[in-house]
Amino acid sequence: MNKKTDNEIDQKFLKKIEKQLLKKYDEIKKVGEAYQDQLDEKLPEDSKEALNLKQAQDLAESIEGMEQNELALIVQALKRITDGTFGVCLDCGQSIPVERIKAIPYAENCVKCKAKKEEEEE
Numbered sequence: 001m002n003k004k005t006d007n008e009i010d011q012k013f014l015k016k017i018e019k020q021l022l023k024k025y026d027e028i029k030k031v032g033e034a035y036q037d038q039l040d041e042k043l044p045e046d047s048k049e050a051l052n053l054k055q056a057q058d059l060a061e062s063i064e065g066m067e068q069n070e071l072a073l074i075v076q077a078l079k080r081i082t083d084g085t086f087g088v089c090l091d092c093g094q095s096i097p098v099e100r101i102k103a104i105p106y107a108e109n110c111v112k113c114k115a116k117k118e119e120e121e122e
């Protein structure tokens with residue numbers, strides 16, 4: 001018998017999210033490391049290649065920046081699971097809808113606050 005608990009966060013759901021976050025954390029770390037290895041292997045032979053390498057490095061750095069950001073969000077989310085504050089919007093304190101957590105397990109804000117933040121950033 002499956003009791004539907006789609007609108008509340010229970011321990012089972014938390015465990016599932018925690019697993020997802022840890023998996024994602026590993027994936028991002030691996031991708032970042034593989035990328036770094038690739039860059040290290042490709043040393044420039046002449047200035048043209050050096051330029052390309054420079055561009056590749058810039059790209060890698062921006063990707064790394066995003067990954068670092070995502071990693072940080074994942075770490076924060078894992079911390080909130082431990083603290084027991086997971087699933088609550090950091091800005092307004094309202095519960096983040098389960099559907100949103102399913103889509104973005106490390107979401108820090110409810111949809112309303114997120115939209116407001118994005119507006120302010122523009």
Ligand SMILES: [Zn+2]
Binds near residue numbers: 090113
């Ligand atoms: Zn909010």
